[in-house]
Amino acid sequence: MGDYKVWRVLSLFLLVVIAARGDLSYDFYKTRCPQAEKIVMDVMVNATLSDRRIGASILRMHFHDCFVEGCDGSILIDSTPTNRAEKDFPANFPSIRGFDVIDAAKAAVEKVCPGIVSCADILAFAARDGVHLSHGPFWDIRSGRRDGRVSMFNRVPLFLPPPTSNITQLVTSFAAKNLSKSDLVFLSGGHTIGFSLCSSFNSRLYNFTGRGDQDPALDASLAQTLKGQCPRPPTRVDPIVPMEKTPFKVDTKYFKGVLKRRGLFTSDSALLNDPFTKSLVIKSAADESFFLGNFIQSMIKMSELEVKTGSKGEIRKKCHVIN
Known part of the structure; x- marks a missing residue:
């Protein structure tokens, strides 16, 4: 899992030089849900034990989410009879996987801190943890993202660069x-x-x-x-x-x-x-x-793209459904 202490010191140094965005903070859940990140890590540990590919899959999911509508968990939303969502775009389906892991992490967090932790933050934590569990570094994440209410199929190609890009x-x-x-x-x-x-x-x-x-x-x-x-x-x-x-x-x-x-x-x-x-x-x-x-x-910078904070967005009860 890498040298946790060395990379934690390095990540703290890097955080000092990265400009603040919105209302995100390192202690956002300190009093309201201090167990949040540990719960997500525990879910990722169990998921990795049964599927070694899951860390990379969640990392890719986070990237695809942030590039469309910002880092607001919009990629997690299911399509409905009246709206075809990002999740079903060919760049995301069937290649993006791990939605069940994010749902499991959300359910575990909800049991302890109902209505507090956003799916967008859970996805950011899980992507970081997936890297760390793949023998990579660990870094601190500022939290406070809120979940978006918009997820549209036809928005994906406007922002997400395909693998065929020059x-x-x-x-x-x-x-x-x-x-x-x-x-x-x-x-x-x-x-x-x-x-x-x-x-x-x-x-x-x-x-x-x-x-x-x-x-x-x-x-x-x-x-x-x-x-x-x-x-x-x-x-x-x-x-x-x-x-x-x-x-x-x-x-x-x-x-x-x-x-x-x-x-x-x-x-x-x-x-x-x-x-x-x-x-x-x-x-x-x-x-x-x-x-x-x-x-x-670069991961910290990407994870704070166009985040929704404060009164924007919502805290979804279930990650795949808008409240």
Whole structure:
């Protein structure tokens, strides 16, 4: 689980230099629900014991949530007969998983502190815990997010960059959320853990430019291996493959793979197409402390995107249903 004390000291240092946002605070639940974070961690520990992939899945869920409507738990809301929600957009369904874990964490918290802790905060805690339980760092999270009441299918492609994005598209998408090129690189480092559906990168193997060709930016030997794992579309099956060689451990192998043209997504290889982002990939590949320290800072920044606080939003009773 990493050196808790070292990374806690580092995270506290980083928190000092990050500007305040809204009404979030480090002791938001100190008197009203001091057990909240421990309860969420306990749920994540149990979930990880039965499913080693869950940490990466929750991390990805948090990213997808924050980029659309801000970090307000809108990705957790179910569709209704009158509204098709974010959850059902192809970028989220069926690849985003772990909704049952967030529901379990919410139910456990509700038993102790009913109506106090938002689903948005629970998702932020769980994503952090998923990283930590994947042998990654731990950091403190400011809480006080409230849950959004809007979740719309057609809003997702307006803000969430797809894995087919080039460097210009990625930089533009991140800049729209006040995230820098540095944030782009370090948050991409989240691909150090987890698995991907073949459909997220199949075009690189079989039809990169629409002429049945292979992406020349993808290592040829890796492409050959992936073709053995990922059937040529169209197909009814959509297997999963690891993002990199150690998909259950936070480390620098993702960046080392990107430098060898072994990143799965077009968006991974795109990081080499800008001198600044490439320089950060090189430095992150060589220096784990550099990557992890900056990853924490970018995760904190992302987790506070467009948060709803105070009188905005609500505290949902159940994460998948608006009150």
